[in-house]
Amino acid sequence: MAYVPQPIAPARRKAVLRVVSDGRRIGLSTAPLDNAAEAFRRSLGAHWFAPRRMWAIRAGVDGPSFAARLTQAFPGIRLDVDELPGMVDSALATPQTDFFTQMLDLQIIPLDRGGHAVSGVYDSYFVEAMRELRGRFHKNASAWEVRAGAIQIQDVLQRVVGVDPAFIFVHENAMHLEDLVSKPKAEMPISVPGAAPAFGDGRGEDEDGSVGSGFLSSCARPLEQLPVDERILAQASLDCGLMDHQPAGVRHLLGRSSALLADDMGLGKTRQAVVASRLAAGDQRILVSCPASLRINWEREIHTVFPDDRVGMVGEDRMATLHGCRWVIANYERLSGLVKEPGLSFEVFTIDEAHFLKEHQAGRTRNAFILAERIPRRFLLTGTPILNREIELHTLLRLSGHPLGLLELADFRKQYTGGQGAREALSDAIQDWMLRRSKKVLKGLGLKTHQVRFIMPAEGLAGYQRLMADMSLMVMPKIIKLRQLLETLKTEFLIETVQSLGPEDKVIVFCEYMDTVAFLKEAFQNAGIGAVSLVGSDNGNSRQRSVDAFQNDPSTRVFIGTTSAAGVGITLTAANYVMFASQPWTPAMKRQAEDRAYRIGQTRDVIVILPIIPGTIDEQILALLDSKTEIEASVVERAVCAHLAHGPVTAGVTASPGTSVYPQADHSIH
Numbered sequence: 001m002a003y004v005p006q007p008i009a010p011a012r013r014k015a016v017l018r019v020v021s022d023g024r025r026i027g028l029s030t031a032p033l034d035n036a037a038e039a040f041r042r043s044l045g046a047h048w049f050a051p052r053r054m055w056a057i058r059a060g061v062d063g064p065s066f067a068a069r070l071t072q073a074f075p076g077i078r079l080d081v082d083e084l085p086g087m088v089d090s091a092l093a094t095p096q097t098d099f100f101t102q103m104l105d106l107q108i109i110p111l112d113r114g115g116h117a118v119s120g121v122y123d124s125y126f127v128e129a130m131r132e133l134r135g136r137f138h139k140n141a142s143a144w145e146v147r148a149g150a151i152q153i154q155d156v157l158q159r160v161v162g163v164d165p166a167f168i169f170v171h172e173n174a175m176h177l178e179d180l181v182s183k184p185k186a187e188m189p190i191s192v193p194g195a196a197p198a199f200g201d202g203r204g205e206d207e208d209g210s211v212g213s214g215f216l217s218s219c220a221r222p223l224e225q226l227p228v229d230e231r232i233l234a235q236a237s238l239d240c241g242l243m244d245h246q247p248a249g250v251r252h253l254l255g256r257s258s259a260l261l262a263d264d265m266g267l268g269k270t271r272q273a274v275v276a277s278r279l280a281a282g283d284q285r286i287l288v289s290c291p292a293s294l295r296i297n298w299e300r301e302i303h304t305v306f307p308d309d310r311v312g313m314v315g316e317d318r319m320a321t322l323h324g325c326r327w328v329i330a331n332y333e334r335l336s337g338l339v340k341e342p343g344l345s346f347e348v349f350t351i352d353e354a355h356f357l358k359e360h361q362a363g364r365t366r367n368a369f370i371l372a373e374r375i376p377r378r379f380l381l382t383g384t385p386i387l388n389r390e391i392e393l394h395t396l397l398r399l400s401g402h403p404l405g406l407l408e409l410a411d412f413r414k415q416y417t418g419g420q421g422a423r424e425a426l427s428d429a430i431q432d433w434m435l436r437r438s439k440k441v442l443k444g445l446g447l448k449t450h451q452v453r454f455i456m457p458a459e460g461l462a463g464y465q466r467l468m469a470d471m472s473l474m475v476m477p478k479i480i481k482l483r484q485l486l487e488t489l490k491t492e493f494l495i496e497t498v499q500s501l502g503p504e505d506k507v508i509v510f511c512e513y514m515d516t517v518a519f520l521k522e523a524f525q526n527a528g529i530g531a532v533s534l535v536g537s538d539n540g541n542s543r544q545r546s547v548d549a550f551q552n553d554p555s556t557r558v559f560i561g562t563t564s565a566a567g568v569g570i571t572l573t574a575a576n577y578v579m580f581a582s583q584p585w586t587p588a589m590k591r592q593a594e595d596r597a598y599r600i601g602q603t604r605d606v607i608v609i610l611p612i613i614p615g616t617i618d619e620q621i622l623a624l625l626d627s628k629t630e631i632e633a634s635v636v637e638r639a640v641c642a643h644l645a646h647g648p649v650t651a652g653v654t655a656s657p658g659t660s661v662y663p664q665a666d667h668s669i670h
Helices: 036-043 063-073 084-093 124-132 150-161 230-239 246-254 269-281 292-305 332-339 363-374 390-400 409-416 420-429 462-469 475-489 491-500 514-526 540-552 587-594 617-646
Strands: 016-021 025-030 047-049 054-058 106-110 116-119 136-138 143-146 168-170 176-179 214-217 258-261 286-290 311-313 327-331 348-351 377-381 448-454 507-511 530-534 556-562 577-580 606-612
Touching (some): 016 084, 025 084, 036 063, 063 084, 176 409, 214 363, 246 258, 258 269, 269 377, 286 292, 286 332, 292 540, 327 332, 332 363, 491 514, 491 606, 507 587, 514 530, 530 540, 540 556
Parallel strands (some): 106 168, 311 327, 507 577, 577 606
Antiparallel strands (some): 025 054, 047 054, 106 116
């Protein structure tokens, strides 16, 4: 009899790796499963508890029943659930009381018009508690508005959510809740046909009106003019190695309780802020907030000027260690830890790349507002105070305590946006608060010129046309794919351009997408051209190795990076050419990127090359940038013209000889 092979049943897959319970919830760590999110949410009523990276469901089911429900939720997969009943029952029998609740990040914030805002990680019991308090959820604020006292809120949270009051943080200062005005349409939108998105029922709120559009903010201590001791400033300028134009920037910051230093990229805002912060703080502690990628750069700059100062990093050092530091550096995502540590006091809050706080509803912006109310001095730094719209300045004005920041967002928009006259009025109103200077103040810096090159790839645009005609893609995913394709289509032009340059010339190539960076790096290396790269996922050591190789190794001629990762916080003055495989979405981001080469230390002219493929969205984006440039010029660049017309800013009252308004500063500048 011939042997007939029998079909082999697929092996059973173990779905649940770990089970934990706190008595109210059951948490599950699972193996990768197809369509897990849909199955857990719809079939099991679970939600993803991000802090623990587990699926959480309400307790109330025994082990065998839960195992049966899990098997039914994944009908197409043979699950191994033999051990699951025992795991669930064991977890329920030995609950870890605070396992989930200590990670809820529950915060109660007083509101200046009465009531409180309550925020926390999503949890079904937390939602139940807020509904019991008849709370109204504001999506833009990521918080519930509750018309109840803090003690009552804590009692309900303890009873319903099961959270120990020790894990509930009650803020000492009130915040402001106001409606977020809608964003205007882009002046020149990108036109790409695409599939229509799927919409919900369009109500925008629950039938009981429990969903609102408010956002949280606060206005820091009112802006004050302060005297500046010119003798101490002059000594600090010598001791700290300031360039000729930099003492005016330090003076501008010292002359106010809060100010914006908006110098063009490459003029040394970091050095000016380090000196001003230490002079203003005396022997007190300074908080520096910046993007994560710039933390090492700040630490190096601080130690260059003040080598004996102790610098701590939030997230790397223990809180007890930070109490012993004179500088504390926190990237924006880490500010929440400092919000809950009011005992860690600061005299100065220095905010680098302050335009990162332009979105009122972002969590990092809310945390910055809270800290700004606690800290007497706030110094804001950004070479790009306006990326898209005039209204982005409102957050920075409010953080500073500027009178315009006291306006409701809707009122600010009515008065200072929408036309040339309104923009000029805004520029005039912020002249004293914002100092912006162009690179004309630098001596010996060469020229920066721009060239638009219209090119046609040798392989043609057939692939681009097919993608454009694909109506299965929605608009935004299609735009991303089109831009990625255009980046790769420019590879031959980029390589040929580098090959045509002299051996002493070096080039920065900016892309918008990480996949293109890897693709171009390999293409350059295959062409015998030494290249290094930098993308957002690179760690600090890898970033520095790429920068050092490009700056110091003659054989490394090309630096390739994404605009978001390589366009800020680094110096690449070895380059005298900059090329953009894609254009960033704002002229400010483009200028900030190209000025990695055009800054202090550059001794040659810099040429910026923008390759454009006609008949594609390249041309639409170029037109969009032109329209945004007009807005920026009306408000920000007008300030540069005013400064040049009236001479160096010397705002603030000069102290009388022998009078020091920073009595402890002598210890910090020697």
